[in-house]
Structure formats: C-alpha cells, structure tokens
Amino acid sequence: MESFFQINDNKGFLMTFGNGYSISVQFGAGNYGDNYNARSEELRAMRNVNSTKAEIAMWGADDKMFVFGSDGEKDFVSMVAGYLTTDEVFTQMAKVAALPPQTSEAS
Secondary structure (H helix, E strand, C coil): CCCEEEEECCCEEEEECCCCCEEEEECCCCCCCCCCCCCHHHHHHCCCCCCCCEEEEEECCCCCECCECCCCCCCCCECCEEEECHHHHHHHHHHHHCCCCCCCCCC
16 A cells, blocks of 8 residues: 555644554644634634644554544543644554554455
C-alpha cells in the first residue's frame, strides 16, 4: 500500500502508512483539544490554527477502528483518544507505523 498525507477540513490531518494503517490527528473546533469550544468559522479564518492537545483515531486497511480505553483504566471505551500532547500523539504514530502489514485475510 502506498503511504500518504491528507488535510481534513482545516482541522487536522490524516496519515496512512505503508503497512495499511492510518492515524487521524485533529485539533479544530469540536475536537478533543484546546479548540473544542471554538467556532469553526473563526478557526477557518485563521491562517494557522494551534493547539497544545489533539485527538486521534486509528484504523487498519480493513477499516476497523482501534478502541481506546479498553485497558481497564477508564470507565468508557471510545473510537478516539482526546486531549493528547504532541509526545503522546507521536508515540501512537510510532506504534501504528511499526505494526506488521495487514494481509487480505485480516479480519
């Protein structure tokens, strides 16, 4: 699979790695980060949007989403992990990029 970058509605970005896994990093209005309560129109008018925290979602080539919070440490499970620092986002990127490639038999 070819790797690529994608910009999402001026709110963040998506990366798909050569192993078939993808990570979405979002930090715009309504995303679980510094800009959660911001108005979309205000952020769209800005040249650069900054945030110290972001939310992520990850999935494989089979489109199955990773589930966060299922490790017993939280009271809920979610398809996104929010309020992550840049270091925490990088750690998750490195983990998903290092996974073995998915095969067509993956389910």
